[in-house]
Amino acid sequence: MFKLKLQRLFTVNPSIEGPKFCSVASSLQFLDDGGQTNHQIHEHNTSILSTQIQQTPSMDPRFYVSALMNCKHLQQIKSIHAQLSVNGLLSDLLLINKLLYMYVRYNSLDDAYSLFDKMPERNPASWSVMIGGFAKAGNYTNCFETFREYIKSGEHLDVYTLPSVIRVCRDRKDLKMGRLVHHIAHKFGLHKNTFVCVALVDMYAKCGIIDDARKLFDIMPERDLTTWTVMIGACAASGNANESLVLFDQMRESGLVPDKVSMVTIVNACAKLGAMHKAKLIHDLIQTQYRSPDVILGTAMIDMYAKCGSIDSARQVFDEMPQRNVITWSTMISAYGYHGQGQKALELFLIMCKNRIAPNKITFLSLLYACSHSGLVKDGLQIFSQMQDEYFIKPDVKHYTCMVDLLGRAGRINEAFTMIKNMKVEKDEGLWSAFLAACRVYNQVEMAQKAAESLLEINPHNPSHCIMLSNIYAKAAKWDDVAKIRVQMNGKNVKKTPGLTWVEAHNTFYKFSSGDRTHCESNAIYEKLEGLIGKLKVNGYVPDTDFVLHDVSEEVKLGNLYAHSEKLAIAYGLMSVPEGNPIRVTKNLRVCGDCHTFIKVVSLVEGREIIVRDAKRFHHVREGVCSCGDYW
């Protein structure tokens, strides 16, 4: 139909060629795309179009502008470019800028630059399009270089260029350049522009300078939805998701209504925090505003509920979503993984394949992770082969790490080591750490030493490697070696990250550190804990001092264990969370083995469900049994 119409038009107007032809063709295509079926309207529009072309002089640059805008292929742009050359129109700045813009839009930066380079004169738009093009393409060197030329050229700097350049600084985490651009913005009086400020806030935040980001945010003359959203996301990214929630409320109080993007940002903050009470409130808010979430928002909500400990709510959101993509499915598979439901992850993968959703690298990573955390060694090995043989996805170091973890947890240390030796991709810290952790569980001191040496070679400054090796020596009672590492660590000024646990009660979080006495009900908490441990011992709980990692006497070891942050948090949870409700606990590190046993016995003796989110996964503990199957 479309072809026919074009042919007819061409017969009526044989003079139509090049850009005019493109323009007419695109317009007709547009009419077709609009589902316009009325034949008469078609005829009418077609005739208006041809009359216009006949009446307008062919040298009018406006024609070429509209023809350019209608281009659908790079080849069309090039053909118009050639026509402009022939007609001597390459001195029209507006037209060249449009051409430049189209080259950038169709990712042909070489064409764009060769045009830009030859331009006899340029205006700020020319610079901005070229620099923005380099920025979007991730061509940092050319972006900065062209920006430098722009500044040097003495041409007026308008507001459009800066955000692109700042975004590049953000992506490269180039704080030095970022500060320089900030300085330039001041110099040209553009530092109060909202677009510039938002880009700067985002840049500082992503470079880890959250204080500078916040200062800038606080003094901004006007804050729109995007500004707030950037700041809310920045807080969550810098580890202060609680502040994100505070800002979100302030934003709403200021009269702004969150859109989908800001909802996604706050949903993420909630996921980071693991705050179930907030998750429900935000879900309600989303439901009042939208009939159903879009793919991105829905996916974020699945992740939020999963990370807040409710795999059932996550699945419900998943089931109710009108549209899902590979990321949605992968998110749900990951969720089953860190909730220790490997079998469900595998089942979901089968359904996903039946639905003809093509899995990607991350889907497989989530599957392998799920297998490793549920002890499904055979399935994991099979998935690993399937990924390569059926889907032709090459494993990267993360997939190998999962495999090493899978084999290592199952005690198949030699197989894991063979895999590491034979793999063709570069080995990193994570890979060796996974292997080292397995060596530690199975007391393979010599293998552990190999791993630790590789680790310290890759990164001599990472304290956790030193701590891990010291833990292995401690477990093997090699106290001399422990002492040596401790001395090394002191010399390097490396310290162990302190363990912290939060418990959710009275719609808020209470934080505990090891041996904490800062809570106002501290005395009662210790009393509760003491009574609890007495009760537990009667039920067969024996403190496991293997997990105390200093060379101290048994008595002192017991004392340290006794006041671990998770024990204090759970004691307080028992006091303050109403009976019948689960106790929700979040720990910044992984739960130690003794605390894990403690939690299981508490769940049995007190008849309480305890949901623990540690640095890597969830433990659902009920009636003395943990969902991780003691396998974490």
Place this chain on the structure above:
DNA sequence: GTAGGGTTAG
């Protein structure tokens, strides 16, 4: 011609 969104090993 300029700013903000989802999954991922240890």
